[in-house]
Amino acid sequence: PKTQEKARLLETRRVAEDTHRIALYAPRITATARPGQFVMVRITSEGTDPLLNRPFSFHRIHKDDGLFEILFRVVGRGTWLLSQRKEGETLEVIGPLGNFFTLPPAHEETVALVAGGIGIAPMEEWGHRLAQWARGDEARRVYLFYGARTASEVVPTRRLERKGVTTFISTDDGTLGRCGTALDLLDQTCRDLSIRPQRLYSCGPLAMQAAVATWARQQNLPAVMSLESVMACGIGACLGCALPAVPPDDSSRIHYVHVCKEGPVFDSRKILW
Ligand code: FES
Structure with a gap:
């Protein structure tokens, strides 16, 4: 059930270039939040600006602590204002909104997450859930193929790797990992290492999603996409x-x-x- 809640900003951290992670204490929203869903955050400023509503997917959900985290890039006025908010302040949040990711059917063992740029945001919580799914059966594997523009924009993925998600990284300019897009990375790595995903979960810019959708169709694979x-x-x-x-x-x-x-x-x- 969707709730409107005054969320307390517990922590704000810059995690990559122009990229921020914010932890919000909002126990009622957190209680029913699922990976793939999102919240609308009302961003207000002191001046005469109109109210700015922006959607953010759940990046991490901490049920026991009643808090969740969002991850965003500063791309305009709304996200810039949000990046300036301080710990201890409150923000009006509505959520959880939208549908959510569901676990693969029983016969599938290998799944791949594909993330482009800030599309990594929902993949962290979903990767975390899939890692738990994989722990239930030795044959199950979870891979992450994460592409960014350049090394300074890559959000650290250590937490997912520690959970057992095998992670590959690419950058458009080759400053970190393989040179190319997330899809190039997926395609090449699957060939090189004979990885055969049975399902893709992807998030990123629409052009990337379209390319992933075409690739998935050619491979006859289901692709589940979180669309921006x-x-x-x-x-x-x-x-x-x-x-x-x-x-x-x-x-x-x-x-x-x-x-x-x-x-x-x-x-x-x-x-x-
Ligand atoms: Fe208004 Fe979807 S954002 S109809």
């Missing part, structure tokens, strides 16, 4: 987040899905790329 979109309301009221989708009934009518309401998690085959 411009969201103004987060609750299905503004239509700002609509994406063209495959019509459910074989008709040729244009069909749209709302990322905030029907998503943000989709089967890649449902979207018209």
Whole structure:
């Protein structure tokens, strides 16, 4: 159930270039939060700015402590203002919103997470959950293929690696890991090491998601995607987040899905790329 809560900002930390992680104490939202879901944060400033609502996926969920963390890049005024908020302040938060990731079916043993840029945000909590899933069966494997633009923008992945998620990194300029995109990294590493994922979970810019969707189709693999979109309301009221989708009934009518309401998690085959 979605709740509005005044969240206390417990910790704010810069974790990579222009990239911040914020811990929010919000026990009611945290109690029902699931990986893949998101919150809308109301960002206010002192001046005459209008209210800014921004969506952030759950980056880490700490049920026992009643807190969750979000991870974001400073890309505009809203995220810049958020990066300036101080520990001890409160923020109005609405959530949890949207649908969530679900565990692979019983016959699948090898899954791959694909993250591009700030798309790493929801993958941390989901990778953490999948690592628990993998501990239940020796044959299960979880891989992370994470691509960023350059080394200074790479968010540390040690926590996931410690949990048993085998991690590979690439950068567009080759300053860290393999040179290339997250998809190049996935494709090459799977060939080099004979890794055969049976399912992909991915998050990143739309162009990357489209490329991952095509790759998955060629490999005949299901790909579950957390889609980023411009969201103004987060609750299905503004239509700002609509994406063209495959019509459910074989008709040729244009069909749209709302990322905030029907998503943000989709089967890649449902979207018209
Ligand atoms: Fe307003 Fe989705 S963000 S309808």
